[in-house]
Amino acid sequence: MGLSREARPEESRTQRADGVTQCPQCGADLTTDATYARYGVCAACGHHMTIPALQRIELLVDPDSFEEFNQHLVSVDPLVFSDRLPYRRRVLEAREQTGLTEAVVTGTARIMGHPVVVAVLDFRFLGGSMGSVVGEKVTLAFERAAEKRIPIITVAASGGARMQEGMLSLVQMAKTAAAAKRAHDSHVPYISILTNPTTGGIYASFANQGDIILAEPKALIGFAGPRVIEQTAGRDEVRSHSAEFLYAHGFIDQVVARPRLRDTVATILRIVSQRGVIKRDERPVMPKPGASAERAWDIVQIARHPERPTTLDYIRRISPQFVELHGDRLYGDDPAIVGGLGEIANRGVVIIGHERGHGDPARRGGQALPEGYRKAMRLMDLAARLRLPVITLVDTPGAYLGEGAEERGIAMALSDSLARMSVLPVPTIAAIIGEGGSGGALALGVADRILMLERAVYSVIAPEGAAAILFRDASRAPEVAESLKITAADCFRLGVVDGVVPEPEGGAHTDPDYAAALLLHALTDALGELVDVSPEKLVRERYRKFRRMGQHNTYLREMIAQEVTEWSGRVSRTLGSIRDLLPFGEGEHEDHGDEPGKVPPQEEVVS
Template sequence: MSNLSRKADTEGQSVFCPRCEASLGGDEIYERYRVCSQCSYHFTLSAEQRIRLLVDPGSFEEFNRHLVSMDPLVFSDRLPYRKRILQAREETGLREAVITGIGRIRGHEVVLAVLDFRFLGGSMGSVVGEKITLAFERAAERRLPIVTVSASGGARMQEGVLSLVQMAKTTAAAKRAHDSSVPFLSVLTHPTTGGIYASFANQGDIILAEPGALIGFAGPRVVKETAGHEALHSHSAEFVFEHGFVDQIVDRRRLRDTIGLILRLVRAESELVPRTVIRRAIPDDTPVRRAWEVVQLARHPERPTTLDLIRRISPQFVELHGDRLYGDDPAIVGGIGEIAGQGVVLIGHERGHGDPARRNGQALPEGYRKAMRLMDLAARLRLPVITLIDTPGVYLGEGAEERGIASALSQCLAMMSVLPVPTIAVIIGEGGSGGAIALAVADRVLMLENAIYSVISPEGAAAILYRDASRAPEVAESLKLTAPDLLRLEVIDGIVPEPEGGAHRDPDYAAVLLLDAIVESLDELHDISPERLVRERYRKFRRMGQTNTYFRELVAQEVAELSGLIGRTLGGLRERLPFGREEEAVGHGSPGTRD
């Protein structure tokens, strides 16, 4: 965004879009949002304009307006610092570069801190840092969500190191709000750079950016002067989104509604009304499918994926992106949603119905790191975590080892084991190896009726054991990978029924059954304290694989085989003996049968 376009827009003289040159005179979208209706170019806004667009009419009340900057260093360059401040006040009508207060967004009361680039480039001096810190403290004290809108060139040089330490102060205040379970939404606009970007603005539970915004630590001019090269593509909202540092890029016209929906989801809480659908035992008369048949159903190309099911069970789902470290992996999706009026965090593998970017649900390290970031968000906001598992295993191609796939799996397993909120894992398709269990350390582990869960794929096991992958159907039986097998082994807690013939036959009804199972499990876990949840989760997994579990399964198999043998023997005797002689034959020669 050029200085010319910024100036023209501020003075109300711009009637042509600087990007597409469309005439904007009388354009309603431009007049309301300062967005080009033809190419969606986003002009800069003042803090007052942003507040008007975000909050419900008449709901905003400013606080700490009296705080004003002094001149602690008696600083002077081309102009004395005091004179610069006076000029900025006259030109903007503001006392400082940030406005803080309390308002409502779609009915949700929030604390707001909105920076204004017109006031000394939105730079953070002592007063800006103080007002932002007070806003976080007010949010934590009143248990209100906080929304910050950044537009800044960085630290205020005229205040020297006193400006620098505001990074530490505001970040510490944001962290204290985090620890108080206060939701924090950070909105990055054009430009967001320097000390603002590297402090509280990057602490947001959820970080949103406007399209085309310049975002980065060092501005392009600083990069050119100090590093000697141009910052060509690394300083855009689109770049930081692609590299996992932003959850969503949101058009200004949708920003208020997006924030309103997020606030609703993170605060949603209602009484659960469960319906019993989970099968916790296998009746003797249950028809038994061959394991290989179940494998084919679990892998059916039309079987509903994680996103197919999430969109049905939580239509208000807001997907969040990025691991805040390297990138965003579309093989794992996650975000916040609503289940029966209860705010939840939803995470799952996404096969993508052939989309190569999804890699059939085989995730990279950044996918599991994104999952951990969302689990941490759930813990801070006290939201239950629901994971949907559908992967043949982790991605083993380029980038996986280099970026630490084993470390990511290990950290994910460890984090899930100690999450202080209810956790429910549902294996909805194929649960393969470490890629699956990394999202399955849960208080309740459920399986869809025709899902599978195994240490290795049948083909992989057959190739290792027999050097012949074609023997996979045979090996599948031995792996005990079906839902009934795993319920008997006490690896899962229940089975979620599917429509007749499989979930792909009726995805809508499959989602209804899944929703009922999740609500049933949430109701069971609702009143359990965080300490007890963690303690019982550990005990649950601690028991798995102990000798008694396997012993019971082996004894049950031996009893079944012995019963079958006895039945076949008696049946054969009856066929060979004359009518009425069965009892004599059975009792002949037995002690105590003679007078």
Template sequence: MMKGFFERITSRRREIEERAIFAEMENCLYCGKDLSSAELFERYRICPHCRFHYLLPAYERIELLADSGSFIEINRTLASLDPLSFSGGASYKKRVFDAQKRTGLSEAVVTGVCQIEGTLTVIVVLDFGFLGGGMGCVVGEKVTLAFEHALKKRLPLVAVVSSSGARVQEGVLSLMQMAKTAAAAKQLCDAGLPFISVLTNPTTGEVYSSFANLADIIMAEPNALLGFAPLRVVLETEGGALPQDAHTAESHLKHGMIDTIVERTRLRELLAILLDLLSSQYRLTLRRRFGPYPPIVPQRESAWQSVQLARHEERPTSLDYIGRITSSFIELHGDRCYGDDASVVCGLADIGGEAVVIIGQERGHGEEGKLRRPYPEGFRKAQRAMNLAAKFMLPIITLIDTPGAYPGLEAEERGMGSAIAQCLAQMSDLPTPIISVIIGEGGSEGALAFGVADRILMLENAIFSVIPPERAAVLLYRDASRAEEVAPALRLTAEDCKELGVVDVLVPEPKGGAHVAPDEAARQLKKFLLNELVQVQGISANRLVKARYAKFRGMGRYSSRISVAISKERDQLQEYISQRLEEFKEYLPSRAEEVPLEEEKEPLSED
């Protein structure tokens, strides 16, 4: 009873002190505008003018994220004991005591269990107001215990991080908390449980470089200061001015280190959607069997017309289809090592009530669509999405539309060949259903890297080829203008690919092409996708992988279809040889015209 009374008193004191501090702020410290009557600042501590996000104490963050009355704190009473008897400067014990008195916290982290829009979740929140959110032994212990609790109860974990790094006063013991928390985070991830981290201002040092960067999905607040090294150290190392956005959330997004930037006002909603998708227990079922697909009567006159339609500037792109066939889509960014490629779009989505991972090649419209090609970081971003799908056993849908991978020198230096090869290999044995759809131009290896699937669909006017007709014409005739002449020989149309066994299903388009009626094209595609998805997800993971291997193992070998083609070629060759022999015989003399050899001599008489 006394313990509960003490907690209420300290909580109330902390709240009064915090509100007193903010009450004194009449103008934004960042832009100087008036904050006195700003409701956004009062509730979220965000300036309504410049959108600067001020620091939030741990309990206020929890109040914004958790369902009302659902938070139950765990391991509250753990507190630092000065393990090194640190004597440098002010007394460490006194600094900890002062921080406890000022914030009402026992340490720089608050852990517990709550509900976020109905999803039971373990939550970890670091408070920068307590000695800069530094990770000492107690912080590391509480974070580790939270991961272990999530693992034991099979719950997702959300970490909201604000920290300056390690607790210097605890020396190398503080450093060891990196390994401890990273190992605990890995155990949670290996168990197939969701881990989401939210990086706030500032997040640097040992916390940033340990568990905070091991999450399945990493988000950040706008303009948050992020990085391995403190900004001052970076400035000293570089010896000069840094770019304007250096060491910020925006820079991290640009360089592929985080998935998204989200304002505090939208954070709860986004977390709820992600937790729903990553913890989805729903699977599609078929109320009645879908009948055989209707045959497609080609609407075009030539293969070259297919090429033109597939490349049409207004043809729907991956993002156009995603927006029409999904009820929610959370885009994920970055390859976690170099950058974020805009030509590849990845994310979690809801289609027909089921959570899926969508990976699409995005060309854009107009002139942009003629130039945009995937870079190595785009293929690596796709691999991240594939790993996420495999971990949570979510079906994968890939949308293929590219003239090919970017062939420039910088792509070579960043590992283009390796990135494509890894995509191909990874898709071959992913233990989750994969459906690929060629929605526009399927250009060579750049397209195939997203096309190692259990079912391959192809829109009626899409194309798929090993080389563009223009390049083929240059190779064969040294004349790119003969591309139209070469196109039929490449067998690149949807009907050709179906006949060759490269694709499984053709999806009809509206008359005139998908660009004429994008909504109708998307409706048809969604119907076909859902039907194929229901069929493949009823197959066990082991059988699925074996069947996928057998599918591609058989392409190009002497199958019955190829045997028929070879027999036809053999018959034509035999007929040709027979004709040539007959022509040759005409030049040979006939038996009637043969000149007799030396006449036989009459036998001599015995006379």
């Protein structure tokens, strides 16, 4: 054995003297447990047993679709290593016990019809340790996926590098990580699945390179195994080495029970491969908004209404197959920003948005921490690699300004998000769905198309904050709201947004289903305009779009034109009212022999 022995999990099951098989976790009788027989999972407590690689493949892929490759590659003994047993003897025993030639099984298969490359480790073979042959087979699997342009799925169950092969084993970490990176650069989706145990060199190399990282419940996962930590660091209790701990700290997208794993993977594969033709409606989606009869402050109250649909409310209606992804891969997972893979108009997309949470304190009313924006950027990068459009839903009073935000770099996170969105080589659409406040909102708003719901607001600062600064009196927020020009009609007139999405009468909260249908209509139309535009043109035009915003001549011209339009409308309405008050026939121009109704030229102008 190599390093993997110290990470060996508990026995998968216990056998009583009377032949009854028991769950090692809760002691339940597994003899008639159908879930155990099928998945190796105790139905009573959910404990996941260790299962062989070929059983994992059978559970994951379509029947009779797996075709193994590189089965002939076998380990040699480059160091002529011997401890209690010669290395060659250990390898031969592992082959006899498992029926495998090495600790990893690789091949091609289909999952719900989607072609994939799979590489599955088997802990029974020398603890799933990675020697030269395991590294070579995994590398060849990544290269096959990149060559064929099909997704790759790896399932890790390993104690680390195989020390019997010395440095030749260790350098497999570099080789497999480099192969995973080349697959990324070839725009190949990579799903990494971590099982019990995943430690050492495999965890610190290709297994952590997944675009999407899933883990089985309660799996032991970590760089150094518990026994190594105990012996070298003197710590008896290790709490950090679990799937749940890593999920809470932003390193895993989802913890998925084994019976749900195939469906979860299949949904991801379907979304990332969706490239359907977008059918656009010929009817106008977003008529140009006129002056609103509602006061700005009244619209602010509607935008903040506690029952107004949030990002997740819209996602559930416009993309029911949404797969939420979690974590910034650095510090944590911020629930104030949600994101993942979805489907809009037969196209796979990445959806990211602020989530207010309808009073859930963990969401902080949509005020995101640095890790929330870093999660958003990770998903933007994923979209760029997989060539998926990005849709952002903006709904926040601003970034979180409390304890921890500054020390973890909130300003840098906002800055990086603004810059990252400006150069994404995929179509981007932002929709302000509620309250768009300050830099926390704009950090998800640098897009090719910017939409705004009819009763949303978009502001440099909340009206209360502006009133407190300008007048030292937050109660004057209603009058300041008018001056800030924060309504959808105002933002459209200023060129800050490209279109205004209608809402149900009274606001989106009065009919969330209809509001979602209107938003979906607008998003579909915008996607239809953008999906066939080249990446170079998208980035170039996006920069030009924001480069023009706020230029004095453009602003002045737009404001003057709007004022003239509004003044002309008032004059027309006034004249019309005067004519309505005159007796019939009066107010008409006399006929001077010219064309009927034509006003003769004035002979004298009095200044």
